[in-house]
Amino acid sequence: MRNIKLIMEYDGTRYNGWQRLGNTENTIQHKVENVLSRMTGENIEAIASGRTDAGVHAYHQVVNFKTNTTMTVEEIRDYCNQYLPHDIVVKKAEEVEDRFHARYHATSKKYLYRIWNGKIPTAFHRKYTHYILHDLDLDAMRKAAAYLVGEHDFRAFSSVKSKKKSTVRTLYSIDIHKEGSQLDMMFHGNGFLYNMVRIIVGTLIEVGEGKMRPEDIPEIMAGKVRAHAGVTAPAQGLFLYEVYYD
Template identity: 45%
Template structure:
């Protein structure tokens, strides 16, 4: 399991001439083992998106003992990428295909003055948001739905039906967290959900509009895509 501050990376996935999380981890693995190792993450994260509990797997012939892996890998990685735990898994395990539940959290700094120590991890919205209205709106998203309206129009995936278990909106001091749990999320889905809930919180939309947006299956009906920096891949679970 790996946590990272995504601010200075061009996302998770390896890309030519870009500094990525996957690229940094694979380079560290190469230095440690001499092997060319390709890791498989539980999902990609975009440029600027963070993770607290990203999971990846890889195969190796290295003799490094299991209980040393975390320490030696962290020694090879920048401070902005931290291996939190390492486990041995069966050869059948796949970090992406076996995921049962994913949790993303989006952090909105709703203070009149932003908290400078969250400037990399939260989107600042100055005007006070109506959290109760956001909660009402969020209820419409829970369940099994076609989320076409809440994914990037560029998405090529055919099946846009996903099950959202929970969308919570929690206030904590000047910060508002939007917490989404589901069996999977489409491209930009959490950020578009958050962008739409913010417009509800600003009074620009009625909470019940979320139902109409869902049924319309059209990206243009939903709100703006919230900025990447507020988003963190919080947790993935391999049990229902």
């Protein structure tokens, strides 16, 4: 049996996230598995590097699946792009060793969050940015972000319900860059909890608005209470940007 790795990108606007759900077929995993199963004549399970939530996009999602098909990887890629919805694209297909697992073997990920920050909103980027009219204090946001870099317990910055699951993660970097009205925040870490990036973004926005101080961040982390952090930023600004493997 062959193990095929796909590099995919998708616009998550109209989907209920990556993960297959029992009450709807409107997930990216369902669309991908449906096409792969039809292509191979087999019951295909597509394993992703991680689940993206409803409305979240991906520049670089990694997926693997097992199959007995004799199709070339180029034929697999082209078949997928012919029959998948046009907002889901396979950029590359390759055969990998049998033990490769898109989720378990990922060593780190990057997420990008985009904000349109200016007096005039954008008609064309509204599905892919969170619009904020007023100016933000970027220096304060960067100072607050610096407290989050490193290994910490991010329970206060997640929507994780289980008390048994570890909420310790390592953020290697948070880069905040603005050019014109486009404000980008890039997060690189060894793993991310449910809603972690969006809650951190919401918190940094509140710092930028003067509703919180950068010095509040360590206290929020130590308290481990979700309600003490900022609001969850909207989904449409979030992109899975890169996935890294050894």
